[in-house]
Amino acid sequence: MLCLSIFSIPLAAQQIAYTNGNDSWNPDLLGNHRAVVQFSGKGTVAKTTIEWRRRDENPEQKRIIVQDATGAAILNVKTADINRETGTVFFEPVSGKGTYYVYYMPYIDEGLAVYYPKGVYAKPENKADAQWLSKIKTNSANNCSVTAIQSINAFNSFYPMEVIATAAETKNIIAKNSGNAFLVFPEDRLNSIRMRNDLPQRWIQKGIQNSFSDTALRGEYLAFQLGIYALQDLKDVKITFSDLKNKNGEIISAKNIACINTDGVKYDATVLSNKVDVLKGKVQAMWCGVDVPQTTPPGDYSGKIIISSGNASKEIVLQLKVSEGVTTNGGIDQPEKMTRLKWLNSTLAQDNTLIAPYTPLEVKGTEISLLGRKVLLNATGLPDQIQTFFTPEMTSIGTKANDILTAPAQFYFLDNAGNEIGNWKSISFKFTKKEAGTVSWESNTTATAVDMQVNGTLEFDGFLSYTVKITALEDVTFSDINFHLPMQATAAKYMMGLGQKGGNRPETLKWKWDVANKNQDGAWIGNVNAGLQFSLRDEKYSRPLNTNFYLQKPLLLPTSWGNGNKGGIDVLQNGKAILVSAYSGSRSMKKGEVLYYNFNLLITPFHSINTEFQWENKFYHKYSNLDTIVKTGAKVINIHHANEINPYINYPFIEFNKMKNYIDEAHSKGLKVKIYNTIRELSNKAYETFALRSLGHEIYSPGKGGGFSWLQEHVGEDYIAAWFVPEIKDAAIVNSGMNRWHNYYVEGMNWLTQNVGIDGVYLDDVAFDRITMKRIKRVLTQDGHPGILDLHSANQFNKSDGFNNSANLYMEHFPYLNKLWFGEYFDYEKNKPDFFLTEVSGIPFGLMGEMLQDGGNPWRGMIYGMTNRMPWSDNADPRPIWKIWNDFGIKGSEMIGYWSENCPVKTSNDKVLATVYKKNGTALISIASWADDDVKVKLNIDWKKLGINPAKATLIAPAINNFQPAQSFSVKDELPVAKGKGWLLVIK
Template sequence: MKGAFSQQIKYTNGNDSWNPDSLGNHRAVLQVSNAGKVAKATIDWRRRDTKPELKAIWVVDARTNKIIKNTNATDVNREQGTVYFEPTSGPGTYYVYYMPYQVEGRSNYPNAQYVKNQPNTQWSGATQNAVPALVKEIQSINAMNSFYPMEVIATAKETQTLISQHPQKDYLVFTEDRINPIKMTDDLPQRWIAKGLTNSFSGTASKGENYAFQLGIYAAKKDLNDVRVSFSSLKNKAGNSIPSSVLSCLNTDGTNWDGSKLHKVVDVPKLKVQALWILANLPATAAAGTYSGTATVTTKGTASNTIKINLTVSNTLAKEGGINEPWKQTRLTWLNSTLAQKNEVIAPYIPLVVTDKTIALLGRKVTVNKDGLPAQIQTFFTPEMTGISSTPKNILTEPIHFHVIKSNNKDLVWKNEGVVFTETKPGIVKWATKNISDSLDMDINASLESDGFMSYTVRFLAKNDIKLNDIRLHMPIQPAAAKYLMGLGQKGGTRPDSLNWKWEVATKNQDGAWIGDVNAGIQYSLRDQHYIRPLNTNFYLQKPLLLPTSWGNEGKGGIQIFKKGAAVLADNYSGEHFMKKGDTLYYNFTLLITPFHPINTDFQWSNRFYHKYNKLDTIKATGATLINIHHATPINPVINYPFIAHKEMKSYIDEAHSKGLKVKIYNTVRELSNSAYETFPLRSLGHEIYSTGKGGGYSWLQEHVGTDYIAAWYVPEIKDAAIVNSGMSRWHNYYVEGMNWLVKHVGIDGIYLDDVAFDRTTMKRIKTVLTQNGHPGIIDLHSANQYNKSDGFNNSANLYMEHFPYLNRLWFGEYFDYEKSGPDFFMTEVSGIPFGLMGEMLQDGGNAWRGMIYGMTNRMPWSDGADPRPIWKEWDKFGMQGSKMIGYWVENNPVKTGNPEVLATIYKKEKSTLVALASWAKEDVKIKLNIDWKALGIDPAKATITAPDIKNFQPAQVFNANDDITVAPRKGWMIVIKEN
């Protein structure tokens, strides 16, 4: 059958010569040679879209570029359609646009609506006398939108003929080169009909290349279950061999994001096409020559298919597996990477030290109780958060513990077999404990990592049938370590006296809280044993939290936080359970001990961000030192795939380094550009990489991805359309490898994260590769306000706290109200200070006066009218580098205002101090500075108190020590106290 169906229509590139948002992305080019009142063309367009008869067909006169009113289309189907039209300019060229659409919705979240067909009943052209219009070619608006060759469908007759030629086969296996990714799942491409069923594949590769090819499985007669591929070794005539171990099927086997082995079941419904991507990571030592072997496809209940492989290995050695040519799918092997999976200590953290049952880590200690739960958690950070002291601050009033309450309202009594440390490494310590009672066993497996993350797997196993009134986890917290609360439906701020919360996972991305003070706190999260990270940033409702079987207990569970005796008790209850003998319940949870490290104030003063692509001399002149390159820029054009313009990016970064500037790039995981070379290989993995969804969005997505996806961010200027990722997947392995490549080959100094859709394991891997070989590896995180319906009413800081140990700066505050929010909100949700971080303000430039008491400005040049340069200038004039920040929250702060609504933070140096004042009062107030001169180390007799002139911030003024200082509402001062 090979060659029986030669290509009759030429497919060409329109080179963006028309407006697709009004005419569509596809047209047939017709040539009318003879004069006549009616012209006729039958177009064999072989369309992959369904129900094409419902879409409008417009004919345009090429000479006038006007739509012809007198047109009609008949016999329109997916294979072909006949168009009649009035050739308004006589003989010449005419265009038939057959998928016109109109764009609706937000510019960055558009939805293409295809114009409906409306037959022209007003025109009755005599079709029997129509002159022929020759179809010269089919054009797509550009190469990106072309359907050729893999989306040009075979006709039903062609498909059926092929099937009938192989009556013994339940399914057909086609081979395909890596350059032509399989894109359709409902149709065979015409290309395969023309090629025929060959049962062999031939290709050419370099030594050491990450080679890939495809097997296309077509379930011709029945559903296929558990499709698998096995391989023989490959041998050449000289007796050389390439072992079968270098070949694998990406769709069925690999390595997951957490380093575990992945085995996937691939089922193919009847009449569907499934692409299987075969990876052949060839040895660099392979001798040149042609190697032959086999790939055998098996399914349950059907005969196997054997495909002969002929692979010619050239004398050329591929550099790094050929990853410099990603369009050849050489980076697909990155999906199975284990790079940076070792749980090593990352600076500034220090190796864990275990002494008896106490584990010491940077600025903190955890003592494990005999039941395996924390007996005490301590922090050693100074109140200022600028260092570590020898004086501990206890977080717990008594050990964290479970209450397992029987039906008679009495607690189960446990016997403990003792704590056994099962792994002791510098980066992680693990332990296990078995707790025994007459009715239940409670097995605890736990770990603590060097950054302060603790993970608990708690398994209750019923020894006999038992009814329980409740299983509760009590966390008794010291009031001094429970000043603030964030989470469980509460915006960050002062902890309420009581809180009563219930699970509502369908609409609430809430499973725990952070409770703490500036220098001591704990975040906890209650999790199911099959916990899957939900989607976030606008997409939570489409993939929400999984209600924990144990904690949620069909809605019976909840959390109460209240004062009880000397403690603030977090009472995590789950309600009645009936367990049969042998039943198991998992009460898993995680803990984060905050802060993570002291604040690095000098980093804040010396690294000033410029958040825009611009000329480097222009940026340097502002005083900024670190550039964030967003996507949709010349050197980083598409979202979350910074490999398209990597040469231009490297050139820009090299020049920036020569001028003393650093450059970070936008690159995160949440959505992925449709420009990714791997788009369709990733789609072949089902919903491993891309989330399920209702489809729609920009026209390219509807026309090429089809259905079952979530349309994400779109950039109209470059028509970059993204698809939402599914959550934790092998794409995170690719992401880590990609970052590694960008550090080594492009020289990036870090990344800018626009919200985060990956877990802390991936964050640690990213930090590891970004900081390799002395690279700075700077990471800053932006988040819009997550406290809304689409995001599941979570707090940005609470949502991303597991990533905080590896961040260098926060940029929280999009959609935050800096004017109406109180200082406790600034502290917990914006500043980063209780976690060892510092931040910047975002929405409308923030509030400059309030920002200063947390060491924050806004970011250049993001907000009009909120230029931080005058403040930066004053920082330099005062000499902020090397100063000690003592916040208003520090009890012995040497400068106080005497007014709880006007707060003071100082930046202390030898013989000089900068005082930042900010007001939350509703009207003008007068305050006096209460100064502890001895603590400042300044002789008051020699001191001057001045407010320097700072543009758009304050006028110059001189004060005496006893003067009243007028502070306007929502404003403040920067005052320098200096000994002359």
């Protein structure tokens, strides 16, 4: 937003100045707005009538506070005729003639959590003395003058676009334009149209304008607005543009001019065509832009804009002066001029090119090979077999196939009597795309009463998506349509999802759809080196909200799989197979009726574990002095939001110069710097806030409003208030689902990488899908940039998040992450090892992680190669463990976890686990206990696997501060292991 120190209206019709209070009072006590009045009368009763022209509803229900120039409160106050246009205030001028302040929107924060405030406006109160009240003559003349309407600061000002026209002014302009279906008010890019229910006074003063003029540099994207005021209900408002021509006949093509409200490109590169309706009496901002080619000759250009709805239309002359100067970047370095609105329609990094470490897809017959995995298709297009080739240690890719399925994945159609419909005949199968990053195919299979068309796509990271179209060839009744995914027991040891916390798979699970309360449409079932995530959807799938907001936009029940809550999923033992049976229950279909039984599979793991990255790249998660950080041994800095160089949540573009200076210095000291930036909520400091609001619910989710006062006063209604930082008054609004803000996000990442030098991004939960994740990974890693991504999540397994597992929710992003940080509300004390392995460590997916809540459990963490992250927790300092990593030389070691049958060290107690970090002639052994009490254990060592001569072996526990004392053991000794703790032992 442009921040001006003073605003005023020079026209004779309005003499009140709108000024900046420069944060000179406490808004938490007095609100953000006041009138400055001068008392020049006599006596003990001052009277002022304030023409405040307020956009808020029911101002008579808000308290009035009067203070003198010293800030002393005046108790004798009475109000009269308080309405949105004016208000009369009587007060006792206790300091005599001079300046007084009338605060008219004080609010109280009733929120229990400081980061989610609940601003409530104070109710009127009457503390005036009865004797003083008796002196008031309501019909007396004003003896005060209003010299200014003042906001706490420029950002909170209502001027000029939220100073309302009066009812009389609005009625008058409508009367003067009777017979019109709508009025058009062109507006420049620096004065965003904010109000939907009122005309701004600015438009009354300007009057109806039939033309709009502005100036642009060559190469610049020039944004402007058309304010549509509906005098009757408008349907499908359209805007068309002519070429812009100069006197020499040179043109700026109409192809270079567009309205972002009606036309654009979706986040997945498909065409967007929006229908805009405007109800009678409402204002709709239509944001348009001229993309001026760099080669445009300077001069004056003119053309026409036609705004139409049904048979009604208006013509606006667009006059554009193209100046001599040239901008090479579209002007995006000045986002306050709305130049980045062009980013909303970006297709940057959409081509599905390979991303390291993935390899090209290879097709041989009906077999498709990808990094560490293989998919074998049958004639229906469904998987005949899925294999992985990762070793149990997850440190490499071997040659031995790990079969995931015991039989082909298959749909079953049961007739009304419960008999399977047979006579299936394969009509066709063919590959429709064979590229390095994507392989697609289609098949058609038909039975007597039903046709099944399968379209499948496999991508280089192991994402396998299916669109399954079921068409009734005649009226038919089914007792069930179900899908079987029969898995090998060896590839189905663990499970998370469908209401199950991550851990050992239950023997039997029976699950039913409950989208109103549960963000559940699938699960991950697997082992460390082989597994599948499945998600059941239909063609109407819409991504729900997450992180405390799921219940406000939950999943849509799939018409096919859900079938009015008849559907569900059973997971059970079926012979040697672990059968996932997704049923949908009885239904009838009319001839020609279509259902979509779509589903996605993710084949895990995605790649081998990169332990070297874990040992080398220790993270420091705080904006701090660089020399201080260097001394810790950390190598990567995560810059959160709410600090000097990245103040505003998910909008890191305002203090980018400070950010660049910090990053440049960090690079000179051998450090990498990543920043907080995600899609989930967006700061109200975003320059484009009101342009995005003009897009309806495309960018921002609908909601009940509320929250911090700025949101209530300027956004008004129909939004969800999100994270708030009280120190800098940064108030965020929840993003909606998949939309064009993702295009902006990708472009923003690219700009930050190329111009500011960021080395990656810290993601704090995400509200985008894998399409956007691939795009940002591409722009972050181009031109040799490291593009480090780590994902943090608070535990989503709770009511407000719909009881989903963070790892299950975000698994589609795991192929592109470098590290996990899970997170708040993950209990590292009470949960079992299988929970650590599946939900926290990342190991079954080729990742490693770190701990957060209460500093984590350092003994248990080291079983998975995890510490906590410095300096986030006051309870634990990872540097002593980092020192042991360095002293032992953990870089270059092979991590062999307890989950591998090849682990050379086990203990005599199955609740005390061991992981080995093996090097030539030595090893670091991590031991951690999940036993209920203090225990003693012996080490069972396979010396051959360990590669050490037992006769010469020594076992030493080095001193580690707040972890263990120095101690030597014999390899035959019993080791005392305290409850919930363990050891780090060096064996040579």
